[in-house]
Amino acid sequence: xxxxxxxxxxxxxxxxxxxxxxxxxxxxxxxxxxxxxxxxxxxxxxxxxxxxxxxxxxxxxxxxxxxxxxxxxxxxxxxxxxxxxxxxxxxxxxxxxxxxxxxxxxxxxxxxxxxxxxxxxxxxxxxxxxxxxxxxxxxxxxxxxxxxxxxxxxxxxxxxxxxxxxxxxxxxxxxxxxxxxxxxxxxxxxxxxxxxxxxxxxxxxxxxxxxxxxxxxxxxxxxxxxxxxxxxxxxxxxxxxxxxxxxxxxxxxxxxxxxxxxxxxxxxxxxxxxxxx
Amino acid sequence: xxxxxxxxxxxxxxxxxxxxxxxxxxxxxxxxxxxxxxxxxxxxxxxxxxxxxxxxxxxxxxxxxxxxxxxxxxxxxxxxxxxxxxxxxxxxxxxxxxxxxxxxxxxxxxxxxxxxxxxxxxxxxxxxxxxxxxxxxxxxxxxxxxxxxxxxxxxxxxxxxxxxxxxxxxxxxxxxxxxxx
Numbered sequence: 221x222x223x224x225x226x227x228x229x230x231x232x233x234x235x236x237x238x239x240x241x242x243x244x245x246x247x248x249x250x251x252x253x254x255x256x257x258x259x260x261x262x263x264x265x266x267x268x269x270x271x272x273x274x275x276x277x278x279x280x281x282x283x284x285x286x287x288x289x290x291x292x293x294x295x296x297x298x299x300x301x302x303x304x305x306x307x308x309x310x311x312x313x314x315x316x317x318x319x320x321x322x323x324x325x326x327x328x329x330x331x332x333x334x335x336x337x338x339x340x341x342x343x344x345x346x347x348x349x350x351x352x353x354x355x356x357x358x359x360x361x362x363x364x365x366x367x368x369x370x371x372x373x374x375x376x377x378x379x380x381x382x383x384x385x386x387x388x389x390x391x392x393x394x395x396x397x398x399x400x401x402x403x404x405x406x407x408x409x410x411x412x413x414x415x416x417x418x419x420x421x422x423x424x425x426x427x428x429x430x431x432x433x434x435x436x437x438x439x440x441x442x443x444x445x446x447x448x449x450x451x452x453x454x455x456x457x458x459x460x461x462x463x464x465x466x467x468x469x470x471x472x473x474x475x476x477x478x479x480x481x482x483x484x485x486x487x488x489x490x491x492x493x494x495x496x497x
Numbered sequence: 498x499x500x501x502x503x504x505x506x507x508x509x510x511x512x513x514x515x516x517x518x519x520x521x522x523x524x525x526x527x528x529x530x531x532x533x534x535x536x537x538x539x540x541x542x543x544x545x546x547x548x549x550x551x552x553x554x555x556x557x558x559x560x561x562x563x564x565x566x567x568x569x570x571x572x573x574x575x576x577x578x579x580x581x582x583x584x585x586x587x588x589x590x591x592x593x594x595x596x597x598x599x600x601x602x603x604x605x606x607x608x609x610x611x612x613x614x615x616x617x618x619x620x621x622x623x624x625x626x627x628x629x630x631x632x633x634x635x636x637x638x639x640x641x642x643x644x645x646x647x648x649x650x651x652x653x654x655x656x657x658x659x660x661x662x663x664x665x666x667x668x669x670x671x672x673x674x675x676x677x678x
Contacts, residue, residue: 243516247523254527255541259534266538283546287538288631291575291599295563297555304552419654426583426651437649438582439606469554470561470579470586470605 263287301366301467303357305440312385313352321390324383328375329391337394342451349434349444352385352392357441358467359384366467412487423479428488439472445492453489461485538631550624553579553605565676566591566598568669575599580609580622580644583651589658589677593667594637602628610646613659621646634661 256278263286264274274286284290303309325333329347333339337348347355361367362376363384376384419427431438432445445453459465460477468474480488533539553559559579565587566576574593579586580602592598602611602622609622615636620628634640644655660677669675 243520251527254531259531259540262535263538263540278540280545283544283627285540285544285629285631287540288597288599289571289573291569291573291601293558293563293575295557295560297557297560298562299555300561301554304555306551419651421654421656424584424588424654424656426654430583430650430654438651470581470584472581472584475584475586475588 260286299366299469301357301361301469302364303360303441303469305353309356312382313356313389316352316382316385316389318386318390318393320383321386321388324379324387325390329387332371337391339449339452342449343455345448345452347391348394349447350391350394351440351444352388353440354443355391356385356388358443359388361467367465409487412484412491415484416488416491425476425479428492432492439469441469448492450489450493453492454485457485457489544627544629546627546629547625548603548627550603550605553603558601559603561586565674567673568675569673573597573599575601577601577603578611578657580604580611580648580655582606582649583644583655585642585644585655585657587657587676589660591660591662591667591675591677592634593664594634594661595664596667597631597633600630600632602630607648608646609644609648609655612643612645614641614643616640619645634659637661637663 256275260274260278261271264271266287267274267285267289269277269286273282276282277284277286329337332341332344333347334341337346337350339346358367359376359379360381362369362372363379363381365373379387415425416428419425419430428445430436431442434444434446436442456465457473457477457480460468460473461480463474466474477485548556548559554561557563559577564577564579566574568574574596576590576592576598578590578600581604600618602609602620603626604622604624606624608624610620611622611628612619616632616634618630618632620630622628638661640659640661642657642659644652648655658677667675
């Protein structure tokens with residue numbers, strides 16, 4: 221039998237495999253002992269912890285670092301909007317009755333928001349093209365007082381949550397018919413078009429289009445701006461800028477509007493007005 | 498005729514020599530980790546802390562008014578930042594130089610990343626978890642904090658400022674808050 225024969229080679233390597241495995245395993249054990257027992261013991265003094273807590277923190281069973289005091293907070297929750305997209309809310313929207321929504325819309329909404337959700341009163345927004353989530357968010361905020369309007373607040377307060385959801389779902393159906401990026405004219409100079417489509421990195425201004433066109437992938441409650449009424453859009457940007465409107469979770473729109481000049485607000489509103497159908 | 502036994506012994510000798518060398522490297526690395534851990538309180542980011550991303554804005558700690566830098570009664574400096582599509586809240590935070598600062602990040606939507614340029618602060622911000630970093634800033638001035646994990650179309654405009662001020666210029670208000678003003 222020659223050296224190099226597969227069987228003999230395997231037998232020859234056996235001892236090496238065992239020792240190599242033992243060495244790797246040994247280093248792992250030593251590393252774990254150092255990282256999870258020895259180091260926390262030395263580090264815990266800085267945070268005045270007992271050994272067991274320090275070990276639990278190092279292992280990752282409890283929160284915090286073995287070397288530092290874990291900050292605590294007693295802050296009160298002061299949410300700008302009560303809407304949270306948990307499964308309960310999504311269920312309400314999924315099970316809402318669009319026929320009921322159509323009835324409420326015919327009685328209440330059409331006067332200002334127009335037939336088929338296209339508003340001819342320029343101060344009021346068109347609802348066609350918006351997702352159910354976007355409409356539900358604003359109706360809920362009117363209902364809870366997070367957003368205030370002399371007409372919308374009393375209307376929303378009269379409706380129950382399932383009724384709000386049914387109206388949202390009814391108008392959400394028009395989202396399919398509303399135009400996307402393709403069918404609109406693009407009034408506005410190149411600078412405004414660039415701001416809307418690309419943003420401005422130097423001012424940390426994200427492009428409006430990164431959230432506000434259909435399917436952009438931003439937060440679920442983001443409204444679609446294409447085709448929206450000019451006066452409404454400009455008024456909302458100014459309300460965010462002055463702080464009159466604050467129901468944007470985590471200042472998403474307030475921080476952006478504060479950076480926009482008056483000319484940019486007018487330019488962007490004109491750009492997004494476009495055409496709807 | 499080739500002497501297989503001699504070849505085998507030569508290979509064995511070489512392998513043992515390299516094994517000793519590699520073992521020495523492993524020991525050096527372990528030693529460096531232990532030294533850094535004991536002398537500089539450095540440890541792996543093992544903080545495992547859950548938080549519900551859906552109700553983050555309804556929580557006490559990450560409510561809008563509680564974000565930014567605050568100093569508690571024990572003098573511990575904590576900076577809380579939300580990473581969301583497509584901005585950091587607040588857009589500018591103040592921290593003191595040469596003092597331990599605890600940075601706490603959370604995301605209500607998608608995975609973001611945080612990097613404070615020129616420092617060792619670098620972490621992912623994963624929805625569902627609180628990302629926590631303890632550090633000491635040594636260089637004063639405005640440091641750039643960009644998002645370094647692709648989070649959507651507005652990712653490249655997602656950046657904030659970390660303003661490191663000398664300790665004597667770090668003056669908390671009556672509520673313990675410090676803002677860029």
